Amino acid sequence: MAIGMPKLQPLSPVPGFKTAAIACGIKANGQKDLLMVSMAPNTTVAGLFTQNLVVAAPVTLCKERLPKGIAQALIVNSGNANVANGPQGMETAKTITQTVANTLEIPTDTVFTASTGVIGETLPIEKPLSAIPKLTAALTHDGWLEAATAIMTTDTYPKAISKKVVIDGKNITITGIAKGAGMIHPNMATLLAFIFTDAAITSPALQTILNEAIEASFNSISVDGDTSTNDTLMAFASGLAENNLIEDPHSATVVPLVDAINDICQELAQWLIRDGEGVSKFVTINVVGAKNQTEAKQVAMSVARSPLVKTALAGCDPNWGRILCAIGYAGVEFNVEEIDIYLGDVQIVKGGVRDPNYKEEQGQEVMNQEEITIAIDLKSGVAKRTIWSCDLTHDYIKINADYRS
Amino acid sequence: MAIGMPKLQPLSPVPGFKTAAIACGIKANGQKDLLMVSMAPNTTVAGLFTQNLVVAAPVTLCKERLPKGIAQALIVNSGNANVANGPQGMETAKTITQTVANTLEIPTDTVFTASTGVIGETLPIEKPLSAIPKLTAALTHDGWLEAATAIMTTDTYPKAISKKVVIDGKNITITGIAKGAGMIHPNMATLLAFIFTDAAITSPALQTILNEAIEASFNSISVDGDTSTNDTLMAFASGLAENNLIEDPHSATVVPLVDAINDICQELAQWLIRDGEGVSKFVTINVVGAKNQTEAKQVAMSVARSPLVKTALAGCDPNWGRILCAIGYAGVEFNVEEIDIYLGDVQIVKGGVRDPNYKEEQGQEVMNQEEITIAIDLKSGVAKRTIWSCDLTHDYIKINADYRS
Numbered sequence: 130m131a132i133g134m135p136k137l138q139p140l141s142p143v144p145g146f147k148t149a150a151i152a153c154g155i156k157a158n159g160q161k162d163l164l165m166v167s168m169a170p171n172t173t174v175a176g177l178f179t180q181n182l183v184v185a186a187p188v189t190l191c192k193e194r195l196p197k198g199i200a201q202a203l204i205v206n207s208g209n210a211n212v213a214n215g216p217q218g219m220e221t222a223k224t225i226t227q228t229v230a231n232t233l234e235i236p237t238d239t240v241f242t243a244s245t246g247v248i249g250e251t252l253p254i255e256k257p258l259s260a261i262p263k264l265t266a267a268l269t270h271d272g273w274l275e276a277a278t279a280i281m282t283t284d285t286y287p288k289a290i291s292k293k294v295v296i297d298g299k300n301i302t303i304t305g306i307a308k309g310a311g312m313i314h315p316n317m318a319t320l321l322a323f324i325f326t327d328a329a330i331t332s333p334a335l336q337t338i339l340n341e342a343i344e345a346s347f348n349s350i351s352v353d354g355d356t357s358t359n360d361t362l363m364a365f366a367s368g369l370a371e372n373n374l375i376e377d378p379h380s381a382t383v384v385p386l387v388d389a390i391n392d393i394c395q396e397l398a399q400w401l402i403r404d405g406e407g408v409s410k411f412v413t414i415n416v417v418g419a420k421n422q423t424e425a426k427q428v429a430m431s432v433a434r435s436p437l438v439k440t441a442l443a444g445c446d447p448n449w450g451r452i453l454c455a456i457g458y459a460g461v462e463f464n465v466e467e468i469d470i471y472l473g474d475v476q477i478v479k480g481g482v483r484d485p486n487y488k489e490e491q492g493q494e495v496m497n498q499e500e501i502t503i504a505i506d507l508k509s510g511v512a513k514r515t516i517w518s519c520d521l522t523h524d525y526i527k528i529n530a531d532y533r534s
Numbered sequence: 535m536a537i538g539m540p541k542l543q544p545l546s547p548v549p550g551f552k553t554a555a556i557a558c559g560i561k562a563n564g565q566k567d568l569l570m571v572s573m574a575p576n577t578t579v580a581g582l583f584t585q586n587l588v589v590a591a592p593v594t595l596c597k598e599r600l601p602k603g604i605a606q607a608l609i610v611n612s613g614n615a616n617v618a619n620g621p622q623g624m625e626t627a628k629t630i631t632q633t634v635a636n637t638l639e640i641p642t643d644t645v646f647t648a649s650t651g652v653i654g655e656t657l658p659i660e661k662p663l664s665a666i667p668k669l670t671a672a673l674t675h676d677g678w679l680e681a682a683t684a685i686m687t688t689d690t691y692p693k694a695i696s697k698k699v700v701i702d703g704k705n706i707t708i709t710g711i712a713k714g715a716g717m718i719h720p721n722m723a724t725l726l727a728f729i730f731t732d733a734a735i736t737s738p739a740l741q742t743i744l745n746e747a748i749e750a751s752f753n754s755i756s757v758d759g760d761t762s763t764n765d766t767l768m769a770f771a772s773g774l775a776e777n778n779l780i781e782d783p784h785s786a787t788v789v790p791l792v793d794a795i796n797d798i799c800q801e802l803a804q805w806l807i808r809d810g811e812g813v814s815k816f817v818t819i820n821v822v823g824a825k826n827q828t829e830a831k832q833v834a835m836s837v838a839r840s841p842l843v844k845t846a847l848a849g850c851d852p853n854w855g856r857i858l859c860a861i862g863y864a865g866v867e868f869n870v871e872e873i874d875i876y877l878g879d880v881q882i883v884k885g886g887v888r889d890p891n892y893k894e895e896q897g898q899e900v901m902n903q904e905e906i907t908i909a910i911d912l913k914s915g916v917a918k919r920t921i922w923s924c925d926l927t928h929d930y931i932k933i934n935a936d937y938r939s
Contacts, residue, residue: 183862183870183886213858215887248855249888356863358855436841436926437934444935450653450763453618457588458761465588481588482620483654521841523931529842530849530927 140273141291143302144327145169145367147268150279153260155208161279163257165264166203167233169367174200175336177343179360186211186218187242194238198332200365201239204229205280209252211244212358221254228258232265243321243361245282277306280321283528284308288400290393294385297372301328305393309401322362322397328386329368330375337378338387339364346394350402350517351433402517407524410442411500417513418506424461425514431459439521447492449477467508545678546696548707549732550574550772552673555684558665560613566684568662570669571608572638574772579605580741582748584765591616591623592647599643603737605770606644609634610685614657616649617763626659633663637670648726648766650687682711685726688933689713693805695798699790702777706733710798714806725752727767727802733791734773735780742783743792744769751799755807755922756838807922812929815847816905822918823911829866830919836864844926852897854882872913
């Protein structure tokens with residue numbers, strides 16, 4: 130189950146990047162599980178990674194290589210997370226990137242990597258290694274949909290999006306791909322997301338843009354509250370658009386690029402929710418009137434994570450008392466006698482109690498919809514925050530009780 | 535679904551207390567939903583209540599009346615939580631206790647009350663009010679099982695337990711009742727629990743014993759991470775056992791009473807988990823080697839709350855990577871390369887990686903059992919903590935998606 134599979138817009142080739150995807154046999158079901166991206170020399174790179182203390186070997190390797198700021202290839206496998214395999218896991222990640230480097234004749238430390246799938250099982254290294262020559266031969270400019278497909282785990286459809294902007298009179302393309310679909314919770318969501326552009330931009334400037342884009346996108350979603358060991362968001366810029374090299378991410382000329390990257394991150398993040406495991410409702414939680422953004426987020430996340438709110442959503446039950454309850458245990462101080470809560474356009478709580486004008490049929494009508502907005506006014510200040518979440522369904526249990534079988 | 539319905543031991547009458555239970559019509563299904571307990575004059579009382587900012591009217595009323603330290607009656611309804619009904623909710627709670635006081639001819643401020651059920655709906659006050667005379671006429675010494683039954687919501691069986699101890703050569707009886715079964719998470723669990731004893735003990739001493747009993751019992755369980763608006767744990771002591779009045783809760787002579795109250799709280803708490811909504815596994819999470827108790831609890835709760843761990847448990851899947859992952863995002867600093875994890879007696883993680891001797895069949899054998907222990911050694915210190923939790927099943931979704939229909 131998943132909702133509202135977005136109509137996939139045409140994906141644009143990005144000068145400086147070629148992709149190839151293959152089923153190398155890590156996934157038992159024969160689906161594509163290995164992605165290679167080759168990049169023009171001097172491609173700049175930025176990245177953000179999981180805050181889980183337990184991290185996958187590929188994450189550790191990427192963090193080691195990031196400071197140099199140059200990328201020439203990316204290799205991603207799905208089906209195995211390469212976590213908790215000790216020195217052998219790191220050896221595996223290094224050997225795979227080394228083999229990519231040898232095949233493409235590029236320095237090893239310009240090869241980045243990511244893995245997603247089951248934690249704690251040994252990655253059968255011979256499978257990706259033997260596939261790398263085939264991948265190299267298959268590299269193409271227009272394989273983005275296959276690229277997005279090869280990184281999927283329990284996702285039901287590939288997630289990819291392209292945008293074009295003009296800077297310095299030069300056409301710039303940005304294409305992003307991402308995968309979910311469980312363990313979705315900041316910081317960051319469980320996700321792999323990669324953004325590719327031909328803009329000319331320094332690595333530090335790209336990093337700043339990424340840092341700022343993540344908060345209102347991948348750090349604003351929650352499926353199940355689990356923060357994974359492999360979360361990776363990376364951006365790569367080939368520079369082939371030949372705009373003036375961007376060094377200041379906050380200069381006026383860069384705004385279209387920043388907006389496009391923000392939009393891509395936000396759309397991909399929302400797709401992760403729509404395609405979340407077992408999801409039947411897409412829920413937008415708007416908290417306003419908070420003392421500060423942190424508290425606004427804390428209240429929104431408390432509602433987003435509550436199993437009782439999530440199951441009420443799954444059952445189309447306007448059991449709004451559970452929303453009020455989850456706000457109450459968020460750990461934020463506010464005056465209960467003042468708060469307002471809306472389900473869609475319908476006010477359900479006014480001054481901390483049931484709105485006397487509220488009728489159950491009104492709430493029911495909102496709950497029957499596939500996309501639901503919950504708005505909460507804490508009446509404590511002017512800060513606000515939006516979080517995207519989902520319901521908790523039988524299918525989530527089904528998917529996760531038998532994930533490995 | 536629920537597991538291991540404990541074999542109910544005989545329940546002991548407690549001198550100084552009489553109970554009566556009735557179906558007054560708050561529950562649409564005609565089941566018992568109103569409990570009255572009458573108490574000897576000068577019964578002392580202690581209480582602990584939800585830490586949710588949104589609190590039920592009965593909780594507010596009990597907190598107002600607690601400082602006086604004297605109780606003569608308790609009235610509890612199930613089927614409606616009397617939360618978020620504004621001034622009307624408080625008026626309802628006051629009127630019900632006033633009516634009990636009038637009928638029993640006792641001071642109103644010695645009547646305590648609790649409610650459990652749906653949040654935000656108006657409690658139909660005429661139903662309990664009209665039942666109070668009938669309840670008064672039905673008061674009996676041996677109605678503890680019915681008492682435990684009348685406070686149930688989604689519980690599948692009543693929870694009650696009696697113990698006897700001797701202090702100063704006097705026989706002392708302690709009988710406790712409790713209900714769950716969703717919204718179970720500290721602080722406190724969603725629960726109503728009431729403990730009755732004929733010990734002679736001051737209200738402050740009883741409060742201290744209760745404060746100390748709750749941590750290793752009701753504050754050590756989690757079903758779904760939701761902290762309710764109505765959590766109430768109260769203890770009442772009639773003094774009719776005629777032991778020397780206990781003023782110091784830490785004196786040597788009081789140890790048997792303290793132990794009995796601790797045991798009752800712990801057993802009731804574990805029953806709440808066993809009868810948790812949709813529960814098919816009873817899970818004990820032991821964290822050892824932590825820097826301090828707070829961190830030990832934080833790690834245990836992170837594992838207890840993880841939907842991915844809980845669904846793996848439901849599916850009998852020894853997907854231990856999810857346990858490691860949940861430890862990693864608990865927000866506690868430790869050295870990943872040192873930690874050990876055991877499933878039952880089987881070591882699965884050694885020094886942060888899969889134990890080379892671990893075989894999947896061993897983990898599978900443990901996971902097939904109804905009672906499972908997960909042990910985690912953080913190797914960071916000497917503090918430890920035990921938490922009881924459960925799995926997340928289809929039945930949890932079923933129960934909660936349609937709770938009100």
